[in-house]
Amino acid sequence: MKHWPFIFVLINSYRNSKFSLAMLMASLIIAASGLSAVLVINSSAKQSYDNEKQFLIPNINATIVARTPSKKLSKQDYAALRIQGFNHLVAVAQTRQHVYSNQNKLSKRRIDFTGIDTFSLITLPLFSKPQALSQPKALSKTTSAEQKNKINTTEEQQLTDSLLQQLSFNKATAILHPQLLNNLQAAADVADGIIFTTKSERALPELVALEDAALGNDIIMDISQLFRLYPDASLTMLLVVGEISAKQQSALQGALPEHLQFKNTEKTSQNSELTNSFHLNLMAMALLMFVVCLFIVVNAVNLLLNGRLAWLKICRQLGISRLQLFTVQLLEIVLLTSLASAVGVFLGIELAKLASPSVQATLENLYQVQVGFGQVSITGLLLQVLGICLVGSVCAIFIPLSKLNHQLAHTKDLPLSFTQQRFWKRIIWASFVFFASLGFILLHNVQELWLLLVATACVILSGCSLLLANYPRSLALVQSIIPTRYPLLQVSAKQSLALSGKTKIACCAFFIAATSNIGMNLMVDSFRGATVGWLDQRLAADYYVYNSGEPKITELAQGTGVNVYQRLENYVQFKGQKIQQFSYPTDKFNQQAMSFYENSESDRLWEQFTLGEGVLVNQQFSFGLNYEIGDTIYLPHPTTGETASYPILGIIYDFGSPYAQVLMPINMFDAAKSKSYIYAIQGDESAIVRLREVMLEAGLDPSTQLIKTEDLLAMSMQAFDNTFVITDGLNVVTLLVAALSLACAIIVLMNDVRPQNMLIRSMGVSAMKTQLLALFQYLQLCLVALIFATPFGILLSWILIFDINYQAFSWTYPLIINPLKIIQIYATSLLVVTAIIAIPIVRAGRKPLIEDIRWVN
Amino acid sequence: MFHIKKLTKSYTDAGEKRTILNNVSLIIAAGDSISIQGASGSGKSTLLHLLAALDKPDAGSIELSNAKLNSDSDITQFSEKQADNYRRFQVGLIFQKFNLIDCISVMENVMLPAKISGKIHAEYIQELLHSLGIEQHVNKLPNQLSGGEQQRVAIARGLAHKPPLLLADEPTGNLDSKNSDLVSQLLVDTCKQLNTALVMVTHSEKVALLTQQQWYLDDGRLTQI
Amino acid sequence: MGKLIAFILSICLVSTAFAEAKNDDIQFGRGFSAPELENLGKKPDPNYVLSFPKDHYSHDDFDIEWWYLTANLKDEAGNSYGLQWTLFRFRNPALSEFEGTESGKKESALESSWNNEHFYMAHASVHSASSHWFSEKLARGNVGNAGLEQYPFKVFIDEWQWSNNLSKNEPTVNVPTVNVPGSAGLLPATLVFNAQLINSDGTTPNQQQLNVTLNLSNTGPYILQGDKGYSIKSADGQHASHYYSAPFIQAEGKLSFSNSNISTSVTGNAWFDQEWTSQLFDSATLGWDWLSLHLDNGDKIMAFRMRLEGQPDYITGTYINANGESQILLANDMSLAPVESTIVGNKTLPLLWTLEIPKRNLLVNIKSIKDDQWNPALVAYYEGVVAVTGSHAGKGFLELTGY
Numbered sequence A: 001m002k003h004w005p006f007i008f009v010l011i012n013s014y015r016n017s018k019f020s021l022a023m024l025m026a027s028l029i030i031a032a033s034g035l036s037a038v039l040v041i042n043s044s045a046k047q048s049y050d051n052e053k054q055f056l057i058p059n060i061n062a063t064i065v066a067r068t069p070s071k072k073l074s075k076q077d078y079a080a081l082r083i084q085g086f087n088h089l090v091a092v093a094q095t096r097q098h099v100y101s102n103q104n105k106l107s108k109r110r111i112d113f114t115g116i117d118t119f120s121l122i123t124l125p126l127f128s129k130p131q132a133l134s135q136p137k138a139l140s141k142t143t144s145a146e147q148k149n150k151i152n153t154t155e156e157q158q159l160t161d162s163l164l165q166q167l168s169f170n171k172a173t174a175i176l177h178p179q180l181l182n183n184l185q186a187a188a189d190v191a192d193g194i195i196f197t198t199k200s201e202r203a204l205p206e207l208v209a210l211e212d213a214a215l216g217n218d219i220i221m222d223i224s225q226l227f228r229l230y231p232d233a234s235l236t237m238l239l240v241v242g243e244i245s246a247k248q249q250s251a252l253q254g255a256l257p258e259h260l261q262f263k264n265t266e267k268t269s270q271n272s273e274l275t276n277s278f279h280l281n282l283m284a285m286a287l288l289m290f291v292v293c294l295f296i297v298v299n300a301v302n303l304l305l306n307g308r309l310a311w312l313k314i315c316r317q318l319g320i321s322r323l324q325l326f327t328v329q330l331l332e333i334v335l336l337t338s339l340a341s342a343v344g345v346f347l348g349i350e351l352a353k354l355a356s357p358s359v360q361a362t363l364e365n366l367y368q369v370q371v372g373f374g375q376v377s378i379t380g381l382l383l384q385v386l387g388i389c390l391v392g393s394v395c396a397i398f399i400p401l402s403k404l405n406h407q408l409a410h411t412k413d414l415p416l417s418f419t420q421q422r423f424w425k426r427i428i429w430a431s432f433v434f435f436a437s438l439g440f441i442l443l444h445n446v447q448e449l450w451l452l453l454v455a456t457a458c459v460i461l462s463g464c465s466l467l468l469a470n471y472p473r474s475l476a477l478v479q480s481i482i483p484t485r486y487p488l489l490q491v492s493a494k495q496s497l498a499l500s501g502k503t504k505i506a507c508c509a510f511f512i513a514a515t516s517n518i519g520m521n522l523m524v525d526s527f528r529g530a531t532v533g534w535l536d537q538r539l540a541a542d543y544y545v546y547n548s549g550e551p552k553i554t555e556l557a558q559g560t561g562v563n564v565y566q567r568l569e570n571y572v573q574f575k576g577q578k579i580q581q582f583s584y585p586t587d588k589f590n591q592q593a594m595s596f597y598e599n600s601e602s603d604r605l606w607e608q609f610t611l612g613e614g615v616l617v618n619q620q621f622s623f624g625l626n627y628e629i630g631d632t633i634y635l636p637h638p639t640t641g642e643t644a645s646y647p648i649l650g651i652i653y654d655f656g657s658p659y660a661q662v663l664m665p666i667n668m669f670d671a672a673k674s675k676s677y678i679y680a681i682q683g684d685e686s687a688i689v690r691l692r693e694v695m696l697e698a699g700l701d702p703s704t705q706l707i708k709t710e711d712l713l714a715m716s717m718q719a720f721d722n723t724f725v726i727t728d729g730l731n732v733v734t735l736l737v738a739a740l741s742l743a744c745a746i747i748v749l750m751n752d753v754r755p756q757n758m759l760i761r762s763m764g765v766s767a768m769k770t771q772l773l774a775l776f777q778y779l780q781l782c783l784v785a786l787i788f789a790t791p792f793g794i795l796l797s798w799i800l801i802f803d804i805n806y807q808a809f810s811w812t813y814p815l816i817i818n819p820l821k822i823i824q825i826y827a828t829s830l831l832v833v834t835a836i837i838a839i840p841i842v843r844a845g846r847k848p849l850i851e852d853i854r855w856v857n
Numbered sequence B: 001m002f003h004i005k006k007l008t009k010s011y012t013d014a015g016e017k018r019t020i021l022n023n024v025s026l027i028i029a030a031g032d033s034i035s036i037q038g039a040s041g042s043g044k045s046t047l048l049h050l051l052a053a054l055d056k057p058d059a060g061s062i063e064l065s066n067a068k069l070n071s072d073s074d075i076t077q078f079s080e081k082q083a084d085n086y087r088r089f090q091v092g093l094i095f096q097k098f099n100l101i102d103c104i105s106v107m108e109n110v111m112l113p114a115k116i117s118g119k120i121h122a123e124y125i126q127e128l129l130h131s132l133g134i135e136q137h138v139n140k141l142p143n144q145l146s147g148g149e150q151q152r153v154a155i156a157r158g159l160a161h162k163p164p165l166l167l168a169d170e171p172t173g174n175l176d177s178k179n180s181d182l183v184s185q186l187l188v189d190t191c192k193q194l195n196t197a198l199v200m201v202t203h204s205e206k207v208a209l210l211t212q213q214q215w216y217l218d219d220g221r222l223t224q225i
Numbered sequence C: 001m002g003k004l005i006a007f008i009l010s011i012c013l014v015s016t017a018f019a020e021a022k023n024d025d026i027q028f029g030r031g032f033s034a035p036e037l038e039n040l041g042k043k044p045d046p047n048y049v050l051s052f053p054k055d056h057y058s059h060d061d062f063d064i065e066w067w068y069l070t071a072n073l074k075d076e077a078g079n080s081y082g083l084q085w086t087l088f089r090f091r092n093p094a095l096s097e098f099e100g101t102e103s104g105k106k107e108s109a110l111e112s113s114w115n116n117e118h119f120y121m122a123h124a125s126v127h128s129a130s131s132h133w134f135s136e137k138l139a140r141g142n143v144g145n146a147g148l149e150q151y152p153f154k155v156f157i158d159e160w161q162w163s164n165n166l167s168k169n170e171p172t173v174n175v176p177t178v179n180v181p182g183s184a185g186l187l188p189a190t191l192v193f194n195a196q197l198i199n200s201d202g203t204t205p206n207q208q209q210l211n212v213t214l215n216l217s218n219t220g221p222y223i224l225q226g227d228k229g230y231s232i233k234s235a236d237g238q239h240a241s242h243y244y245s246a247p248f249i250q251a252e253g254k255l256s257f258s259n260s261n262i263s264t265s266v267t268g269n270a271w272f273d274q275e276w277t278s279q280l281f282d283s284a285t286l287g288w289d290w291l292s293l294h295l296d297n298g299d300k301i302m303a304f305r306m307r308l309e310g311q312p313d314y315i316t317g318t319y320i321n322a323n324g325e326s327q328i329l330l331a332n333d334m335s336l337a338p339v340e341s342t343i344v345g346n347k348t349l350p351l352l353w354t355l356e357i358p359k360r361n362l363l364v365n366i367k368s369i370k371d372d373q374w375n376p377a378l379v380a381y382y383e384g385v386v387a388v389t390g391s392h393a394g395k396g397f398l399e400l401t402g403y
Helices: A004-016 A018-050 A075-083 A118-122 A138-142 A145-152 A155-169 A178-187 A223-229 A246-255 A269-317 A322-367 A378-409 A418-445 A449-480 A487-502 A504-538 A553-557 A588-593 A605-610 A619-625 A685-697 A709-762 A767-809 A819-845 A849-856 B044-051 B080-089 B106-117 B122-132 B147-159 B177-194 C003-007 C011-021
Strands: A060-066 A089-097 A111-116 A173-176 A206-209 A218-222 A235-241 A260-264 A543-546 A563-574 A577-584 A596-599 A615-618 A632-636 A643-652 A660-665 A675-682 A706-708 B002-013 B016-028 B033-038 B059-064 B091-094 B165-169 B197-201 B213-218 B221-224 C064-075 C080-091 C097-099 C106-108 C118-127 C131-140 C146-149 C154-157 C160-163 C189-200 C209-218 C230-232 C240-257 C263-277 C285-295 C300-308 C314-320 C326-329 C335-344 C347-357 C362-368 C381-390 C394-400
Touching: A004 A018, A004 A269, A004 A322, A018 A269, A018 A322, A018 A378, A018 A709, A075 A089, A075 A235, A089 A118, A089 A223, A111 A223, A118 C131, A173 A178, A178 A206, A218 A223, A246 A260, A269 A322, A269 A378, A269 A504, A269 A709, A322 A378, A418 A449, A449 A487, A449 A504, A449 A767, A487 A504, A487 A709, A487 A767, A487 B106, A504 A709, A504 A767, A504 A819, A543 A685, A543 A709, A553 A563, A553 A675, A553 A685, A563 A632, A577 A619, A605 A643, A605 A660, A615 A619, A615 A632, A619 A643, A619 A660, A643 A660, A685 A706, A706 A709, A709 A767, A709 A819, A709 A849, A767 A819, A849 B044, B002 B044, B016 B044, B016 B059, B016 B213, B016 B221, B033 B044, B033 B177, B044 B165, B044 B197, B080 B091, B080 B106, B091 B147, B106 B122, B106 B147, B122 B147, B122 B177, B147 B165, B147 B177, B177 B197, C064 C240, C064 C394, C080 C154, C080 C160, C080 C209, C080 C263, C080 C381, C080 C394, C118 C146, C118 C189, C118 C209, C118 C381, C131 C146, C209 C263, C240 C285, C240 C300, C263 C285, C263 C394, C285 C335, C285 C347, C285 C381, C300 C347, C314 C335, C347 C394, C362 C394
Parallel strands: A111 A218, A173 A206, A577 A660, A615 A643, B033 B197, B033 B213, B091 B165, B165 B197
Antiparallel strands: A060 A235, A060 A260, A089 A111, A089 A235, A173 A218, A543 A675, A543 A706, A563 A577, A563 A675, A596 A643, A615 A660, A632 A643, B002 B016, B002 B059, B213 B221, C064 C080, C064 C263, C080 C118, C097 C106, C118 C131, C131 C189, C146 C154, C154 C160, C160 C189, C189 C209, C209 C240, C230 C240, C240 C263, C285 C300, C285 C394, C300 C314, C314 C326, C335 C347, C347 C362, C362 C381, C381 C394
């Protein structure tokens, strides 16, 4: 083993390079854990959307629910429907409750307790298809879709089915995800023999864990168990399980009593489309964090190799070949990366578990999608993360290793010659031109999301190049504005120029973090601003009432003195897509409330709209279906259903809606034909009080259904802010990582600047002052990077809004550049950097001057 | 006038206590040029560091009596702030290497201590540069100069703020003999010309002979040759 | 009588079996052990006097009860059909106990509005020469989609119903004196159910779901099985039930298919049993074999063999004359034994029997008209049409459990 002596020295050298090793490992672990946490969160959420199962039951195509909260779905309704032969129906009751043990609340947030009528369920063909003993012969042709399902069911589904079957008979059990069970067990003080109860101390059935992506924050049990635990619970819905023919469906719809309605299950694709923005966001941030971590790796390896330089030279003198040195060190990095990835993956999974309640809550509240824990294949995840990390870290150590190669080949670190400098300068400019033009071309010519992301990366990289090309000039500019009264500051400024050459990589990391920070912040800020503005303008009434179906609020409100504006809606097919036809009031008040993205210049816009001579469409309609102002579209009349042509008069903002929408004047709608959920209410407080009373009398719940506009606004913004909490967090982490990278670089540079600092201190400048000067130097680098990052950050948010959001979701919003926000980002960034780099600087400054002098001489 | 009284300093090296300065006493008067020779590790540099208030002795004192100061002071008792002030106004330091900041010009390097102490004497510095023969290099960067030239700039820098005492630790240790002769001659001559006391630590007997007094440090004791 | 008695002892046990069997059929007999004694329902009483219409209704104190109809039918073209429809009621005291609270006291699991002690299971099976339609249903008490109603009389689970328009004024009659056809509430009645095609020889497009409507009328008396309706089922008398039959039912009705306009009129003989008990077989119970026969001369026979481990088989039966007079058959009055076993799928079933009743000069072979008449339910058994040949000819049904 010819490498052995070298490896021996290498391992022993770890004693002296604890810091750089720790830094290396920490950055790799951060990168791996961040990446795997996001992968886990995303994949479990995606698995849940992909999974069309509801409460573990596959193939649910429709549900039956109450039309209004006032008249509930009852056991009697269920029995009556079943007696009429609608055997596909399975009753489900749900209630959202905490889990207790010894009167201690164990659950962090309320858990959905779901009770299923398993007796009805398990004799459905989906669960138990009676099979004749002798081989059925002629049945293969008539094999129904259900049977196919059954045949194709995986072992997991069989396990699920048998567990569901047990719910009916065995000692009462309830199914939940192992993760949730773990969480509950962990929250209880005692290790075993935990008795989970409801708040009123009714013992929960025995909990059985089942790894199934469809399970989320819920516990599934037999319906009788649910009603034992919560006698006041009520039926939520009847599931229509399995395929039913159109004939069966219409028979069922015909048989429904007045207070019930048949609802096709929303396919989750629409929701997942929406939530994609969230996942994209998360993924982008994780990758960003990963990349920035790689910059630390570069710096940490640099630091590591720097420390080794002396004995590596000795090794060379002893005749160990350079190739050998590199091979072993490369191998070392691979090993360290593998170790760090493994640790990172496990940390990531834990992190995902920690984060998942809030992520789930966000997704569930925002997009009404059920999010499960998902199944994570640890091996798969490990391989994935290890692969990415290895590629990353091998790329990352290329730079320090080539530098080492250079150092081992020459005994002296020669400054670059003028021609070399010019060469590098040209390379940097060339890469700026390359990235900038590639980004430009991509942004103007592609629509695929991933290519747009590549374009975004190009924009950021071109910014990096531009920064590197202009660092000296900009620093010189900074220096020139420092008055000669401050000779030390001037010297310091000059030094930072010299430093910039040696901290390129760390500065780039900081630049990337700062750019994306500015970009994301401006985007979110714009989105927020636009949403507030839009809501503010659109929510022009005093109050809003949400009520679907009977009784009609318009009728209720008669005599209360309030003005009710009804919003009527139809869903129609347009070019194979489901679109919304919405009514819009035409009075002056509501005209002003409209927020246009673009409108025809015509003064007659509202006149034409009122007369039904034209329509308004939302951005989703215009961008998604490719229509512009002045184009004519053919739509059915909301009342008569006759198709007629309508020119598009204007395009309006409609943030966050997944639907393409057409607005038509209210007088074209007939309240009897169209659905109505939202009623805008105007009136004085006393009238509102009367309305509240009549709502109460009608069995409605004014506390949740009658909402003051301000509260609505506040609720909306609360939901909005919650969504972006996570991205904010990731932003700060990225910044932190960039600062760490800078700190790493500083530690490497510490040795370079030590003689100079020694000299300055020997001239009688205090240690404190010297340290402040050092800090000033680095902050100066950061400030310049920040200044460069600003236009690129703005550009980035522009791309995010007008390209990526446009392509992904067919809507945009105005970009708001708030200087205060940018200053805030400056302050945060510099603060984070100061906090991090102050550590090595203070450490260095604490050494007595004499040590430095001895070290230098 | 610096009065070194019974300085004692010892180190613990590998568990063994080693006294490198043992009751050392010396008087440095204005304009004196003193060289100190001795074997490696004999404590030459330590003595210099004590004089620069960079280190503290185990016993003894270094008393400073200067007309410009109001009272006699003991350098060895200086606080850090006092020490900084002392170095800023009273002492110039020249090292064997890294005497210059390489990102600023020769002129800026020379001017730096003067600017820090706030005592800028442009004519004096011109003169200084002239007498050291480096006035044609003022706008260059340090790494564009030869080693001998760099050390000459270092001398100028060490004297730029007109300190009464210049401490030089092996100022020619990195130079070839020809340059060594030239630089040390210039050093001694310039100090004499400015009436600045010079304490120079050196290995070289030849360099030592240029000074008025030659001292030898051995086994913690300082003896004049 | 024997019927499925053995089967539902305690749901707790069934449940264990369910859990173990997962998606496979559950077998009778072995593996079912008796539940805790304190949870047992009411014991059959030898001195109990049945009266109608009261005893057509549910006997909720007993652990198990069923309403069981089999019919041998013919359509106008002369094709034969066998039909079975059963509603089972199980009382499940074991399930109603739920251990949990910290004090260790038991909490009733049935305190909910979605449950009571009872649950219902129903099987529907129709055989033609080439096809088998079968479906099953489960439902729990207290929900409202299954159970019994007294006035008008109704036995139902979802859309499957046995109903008539019995009024409250129907006079109560003590059965031993009754010999009046069509009396006492249960009959005449209409039975409606459906079943899904699970096996077929020929191509049967659009015959996936068979819908059955049968009008049932009684042409003879109710027969109290055993001793005035107290039916002993083992030599030591440990197994017994309350059991009566209506073997003289005239059935006529329609078979139709959900996805076609074809409908077939059918007529024939039907046999109805109602039986209730809490006396369960122990772990020694292996299963039983039960026969109901309509002889061409109008006589009816019920024959039953209980198979117990470590005990000789217990054979019992009833011979019913066409005029309604009946006589209990004990082991020394008859011999009943399988002649030949047939392999069907993964099971070996005795599908050919011989029955001899010397006093009646009866010696017949009883053979299933087709091999696979297995009911592949969650709790599975054999229930199929048989043909009688030998000294007498006729038709009937054979039930085999525990195979």
